Amino acid sequence: MKHTEAGLFAYFWPVKKHALLTLALVFIVLLFDQALKIYVKTHFRLGEEYHVSGDWFIIHFTENPGMAFGLELGGDWGKMALSIFRLLAVTAIGYAGWLQIKKGTSRLMLVCIALIFAGALGNIIDSCFYGMMFSESDYFEAAKFMPAEGGYAGFLHGRVVDMFYFPVIEGHFPGWFPFWGGEEFIFFRPVFNVADASISVGVILLIIFQKRLFGKKKETKEEKAEEKPAETPAPETPQDPTAEPAQ
Numbered sequence: 001m002k003h004t005e006a007g008l009f010a011y012f013w014p015v016k017k018h019a020l021l022t023l024a025l026v027f028i029v030l031l032f033d034q035a036l037k038i039y040v041k042t043h044f045r046l047g048e049e050y051h052v053s054g055d056w057f058i059i060h061f062t063e064n065p066g067m068a069f070g071l072e073l074g075g076d077w078g079k080m081a082l083s084i085f086r087l088l089a090v091t092a093i094g095y096a097g098w099l100q101i102k103k104g105t106s107r108l109m110l111v112c113i114a115l116i117f118a119g120a121l122g123n124i125i126d127s128c129f130y131g132m133m134f135s136e137s138d139y140f141e142a143a144k145f146m147p148a149e150g151g152y153a154g155f156l157h158g159r160v161v162d163m164f165y166f167p168v169i170e171g172h173f174p175g176w177f178p179f180w181g182g183e184e185f186i187f188f189r190p191v192f193n194v195a196d197a198s199i200s201v202g203v204i205l206l207i208i209f210q211k212r213l214f215g216k217k218k219e220t221k222e223e224k225a226e227e228k229p230a231e232t233p234a235p236e237t238p239q240d241p242t243a244e245p246a247q
Contacts, residue, residue, distance in 0.1 A: 018101045022114045029118035033194035034125065037161040041130075042145055046137045049165075056168045062191050063137060063159040076157065083127040083156040090120040108205070109213050115202030122195030123160050130158035162191040 044050075044061035051058050065079050097113040131153025134143040143152075153159070169187040173180045206213065 018104070018107075018110060019098075021107070022097060022101060022110045025111065025114040026118040026121070029115065029194065029198050030122055030125075033118070033122040033198070036163065036194060037126065038145070040163045041134055041137065041143050041161050043142055044163075045142055046139050056166060058165040058167070059163050060165040060191055061137075062162050064162060065157075065159045079127075080156050083124070086120060086124045086127060090117060090124055093117045093120060106213065108209060112202045112205045112213075115198045115205070119195040119197070119199035119202065122193075122198070126160040127158050128156055130161070131155070132158070160193070160195075162193045162196075164193060164197070165191045 040059065040061050044059075046061060046063070049058050049060045093113065094117055097110070097117055100109055100113060130151075132151040132155060134145060134151055135147040135149070136152040137143045151158075166188045167186045169185075171185060173183050173185055175181045
């Protein structure tokens with residue numbers, strides 16, 4: 001019995017360890033993401049800024065009803081469709097992560113999946129619950145948490161809180177530049193949050209280390225093909241010269 005228990009522990013412990021590490025990373029990202037969003041939502045007026053470092057690192061409170069970096073779909077139906085898509089996407093990512101954990105994949109792959117999953121889940125929390133948890137944010141006062149009169153929107157219609165703004169380079173396009181000649185340009189213009197950054201880092205890591213993460217199976221198959229010994233034809237049996245030919 002003891003041997004059986006020891007065998008089961010040895011079998012499940014790697015899975016449990018990888019699951020705990022993945023969940024820990026997801027929890028840390030979510031905690032940081034939600035804590036910062038709630039603070040900004042309840043302490044900043046809409047459009048209010050705080051310059052962290054000069055004019056290139058700014059906390060700028062804005063909200064968007066759409067996707068990462070301020071992209072959005074129009075109308076209430078577009079918002080609901082986007083929220084449902086997010087729910088389906090985060091479910092698929094979570095299931096894929098669980099399969100990778102059971103498979104015993106590399107820690108780097110689990111880190112990438114955890115970052116993408118945590119980021120998607122962080123923005124889903126905003127979309128699903130912030131409309132019911134907070135009052136409307138405006139240019140005159142900060143929002144209230146759990147107001148007596150109720151929130152500003154229903155389930156799946158909350159707006160995502162964004163705050164990081166990095167206008168590192170500002171200038172104007174030359175007059176001869178096609179389409180945007182003479183217009184102002186800012187890099188990096190989109191305002192984003194911790195969840196957006198987490199998704200971006202996870203995807204970038206997947207791209208940078210794609211050969212290491214996805215090339216292993218292919219290499220293993222090629223190595224097996226190279227290691228497989230070539231089949232040599234069986235030697236022909238010499239005929240007896242004294243034997244009579246078959247009739």
